[in-house]
Amino acid sequence: MKFIKNFFERTEPLVQKGGKYHWLQSVHDGFFTFLYTPKTTSKTGTHIHDYIDLKRTMSIVVLSVVPALLFGMYNVGVQHFKAIGELASTGFFEIFLFGLIKVLPIVIVSYAVGLGIEFVFAQLRGHEIQEGFLVSGMLIPLIMPVGTPLWMIAVATAFAVVLGKEVFGGTGMNIWNPALVARAFLFFAYPAQMSGESVWIALKDTDKVIDGFSGATPMANAAAGHLNYSVADAFFGFIPGSIGETSTLAILIGAVLLIITGIGSWKIMVSTIAGGAVMGLILNAFSGSAGLSPEVATYFSMPFWHHLILGGFMFGAIFMATDPVSASQTEKGKWIYGFLIGILAIIFRVVNPAFPEGMMLAILLMNTFAPLIDHYVVAGHVKRRTKRAKVSA
Amino acid sequence: MSEPLFSKKNLKLLSDPLNDSNPITVQVLGICSALAVTAQLKPAIVMTISVMAVLALANVIVSMLRNTIPNRIRIIVQLVVIAALVILVDQVLRAYVYDVSKQLSVFVGLIITNCILMGRLEAFALGNRPWQSFLDGIGNAAGYGFILIVVGFFREILGSGSLLGYKIIPDSWYIVNGGFYENNGLMVLSPMALIVVGVIIWVQRSRNTKLIED
Numbered sequence: 001m002k003f004i005k006n007f008f009e010r011t012e013p014l015v016q017k018g019g020k021y022h023w024l025q026s027v028h029d030g031f032f033t034f035l036y037t038p039k040t041t042s043k044t045g046t047h048i049h050d051y052i053d054l055k056r057t058m059s060i061v062v063l064s065v066v067p068a069l070l071f072g073m074y075n076v077g078v079q080h081f082k083a084i085g086e087l088a089s090t091g092f093f094e095i096f097l098f099g100l101i102k103v104l105p106i107v108i109v110s111y112a113v114g115l116g117i118e119f120v121f122a123q124l125r126g127h128e129i130q131e132g133f134l135v136s137g138m139l140i141p142l143i144m145p146v147g148t149p150l151w152m153i154a155v156a157t158a159f160a161v162v163l164g165k166e167v168f169g170g171t172g173m174n175i176w177n178p179a180l181v182a183r184a185f186l187f188f189a190y191p192a193q194m195s196g197e198s199v200w201i202a203l204k205d206t207d208k209v210i211d212g213f214s215g216a217t218p219m220a221n222a223a224a225g226h227l228n229y230s231v232a233d234a235f236f237g238f239i240p241g242s243i244g245e246t247s248t249l250a251i252l253i254g255a256v257l258l259i260i261t262g263i264g265s266w267k268i269m270v271s272t273i274a275g276g277a278v279m280g281l282i283l284n285a286f287s288g289s290a291g292l293s294p295e296v297a298t299y300f301s302m303p304f305w306h307h308l309i310l311g312g313f314m315f316g317a318i319f320m321a322t323d324p325v326s327a328s329q330t331e332k333g334k335w336i337y338g339f340l341i342g343i344l345a346i347i348f349r350v351v352n353p354a355f356p357e358g359m360m361l362a363i364l365l366m367n368t369f370a371p372l373i374d375h376y377v378v379a380g381h382v383k384r385r386t387k388r389a390k391v392s393a
Numbered sequence: 394m395s396e397p398l399f400s401k402k403n404l405k406l407l408s409d410p411l412n413d414s415n416p417i418t419v420q421v422l423g424i425c426s427a428l429a430v431t432a433q434l435k436p437a438i439v440m441t442i443s444v445m446a447v448l449a450l451a452n453v454i455v456s457m458l459r460n461t462i463p464n465r466i467r468i469i470v471q472l473v474v475i476a477a478l479v480i481l482v483d484q485v486l487r488a489y490v491y492d493v494s495k496q497l498s499v500f501v502g503l504i505i506t507n508c509i510l511m512g513r514l515e516a517f518a519l520g521n522r523p524w525q526s527f528l529d530g531i532g533n534a535a536g537y538g539f540i541l542i543v544v545g546f547f548r549e550i551l552g553s554g555s556l557l558g559y560k561i562i563p564d565s566w567y568i569v570n571g572g573f574y575e576n577n578g579l580m581v582l583s584p585m586a587l588i589v590v591g592v593i594i595w596v597q598r599s600r601n602t603k604l605i606e607d
Contacts, residue, residue: 149573163588167595189579193568 142244275342280304441538
């Protein structure tokens with residue numbers, strides 16, 4: 001691998017100021033520091049460098065979504081062959097290959113558009129390329145229905161990177177999770193492509209769907225008053241849904257990695273799940289109240305823990321809510337932040353028929369309020385300590 | 394009058410609001426109507442003309458009255474002048490472009506509360522001669538309208554695929570007709586108007602470095 005390093009060292013003078021390719025400096029620097037330890041060190045004051053820097057953090061998050069991604073690819077294939085009635089007669093590799101061919105272009109488009117914009121901005125503003133998009137670029141495909149046209153993904157990614165992140169100053173400055181901004185953009189801009197029965201299953205024009213097959217997600221069915229899914233399928237992920245969100249098991253494997261490495265906050269994960277469970281129980285308690293239509297009453301009475309394994313709840317709780325930039329920063333704030341996400345997500349889901357899935361909006365809403373929560377947590381600390389200081393004085 | 398009608402100073406009254414002191418992007422006035430009427434280009438243009446008529450005439454009238462208005466009731470007098478003009482404009486719109494008038498609905502009436510009007514009357518017309526006030530009114534309404542029309546242009550072409558009601562994007566491009574394209578539904582919603590105005594402010598400030606605050 002020496003020749004790669006040699007290449008970077010040889011080309012370095014060319015990209016310096018005044019060099020022939022000086023407009024590529026950010027790109028050069030970005031790739032070099034991605035592959036090797038940066039050569040620059042801090043010049044002023046005392047610094048303590050952790051062994052884990054932003055690039056490593058991001059790499060681990062990407063690693064932790066790999067189970068969800070791989071299972072998502074497989075499930076795309078499963079849903080496809082189920083729809084045309086050939087699931088039993090198709091081999092594992094054929095199923096996986098079908099999903100791979102469907103999902104890979106989405107991943108490539110998301111990365112190409114997002115990183116392209118990041119490179120241009122880094123060069124224009126003369127700073128290093130920031131690595132934040134390594135994660136967003138992987139999360140964006142995972143929260144899309146497989147049927148989304150590629151150009152829509154490109155537009156949404158561009159919107160999320162430019163208006164969700166760069167206008168605020170780039171990685172670390174954004175107030176919302178960029179991947180969810182992309183999803184919200186598509187949800188409101190192209191509602192026909194983001195919901196309904198046909199977008200979750202990848203089909204070719206020539207495919208004939210067998211009778212009685214519906215591509216609706218369990219969430220959409222539940223909103224219509226039909227709780228017709230098997231709990232095992234929902235847990236393992238053999239249900240229609242966005243690419244990476246269906247398998248609770250694969251997501252939990254990622255969660256273990258995030259918690260062990262300390263990169264994802266377990267407090268946010270636990271409190272989000274607790275919030276969802278509590279709200280589920282509250283709805284259960286009210287499921288018998290008068291005035292509810294039968295569909296809504298059925299949805300109210302759904303066992304509370306089913307909420308956690310259906311739809312995007314788990315994916316949001318593990319990978320979206322824990323985004324260290326847009327979440328609460330204070331430890332006490334993380335509990336409040338996560339708990340409210342859980343509660344709001346279930347309320348949006350069940351009580352508002354316009355949104356079959358509420359996780360995206362709940363997280364974006366709480367992203368907005370995270371600084372406020374932090375402000376009051378810090379103000380509370382200050383108040384308590386001032387009081388203590390006065391007593392002892 | 395010793396000064397020529399279109400002296401350099403007077404022309405600046407016209408050109409300044411288009412860029413350096415644009416009512417929407419720099420002073421951030423009149424935002425509500427900019428969000429509400431720009432989903433399509435036609436109402437944006439009609440709104441621009443209406444505001445221009447009201448602002449220019451109100452400026453002239455208040456400027457002519459400026460030495461006789463008692464200071465303590467000047468706001469009331471200004472409001473009466475604006476309200477009278479707005480009612481006139483509303484009647485004209487209803488008579489000649491009824492459908493657009495329907496689309497603009499309360500926002501014609503709400504010109505009365507458009508901050509740009511009160512702002513210019515207070516800040517300019519009360520202290521300047523009628524001709525200068527007239528130019529100032531035209532200039533500010535043009536600065537306001539320019540933004541409205543740009544926002545309306547983008548929102549209509551991206552949100553509805555048309556301009557002034559004429560189809561621009563061919564029908565065969567749409568997904569329902571076997572194509573690949575879809576109108577951007579977010580463009581029709583008001584939040585997108587805010588984002589488009591934000592992008593305009595961004596572009597303007599990156600070109601006009603005078604406007605960048607520390």
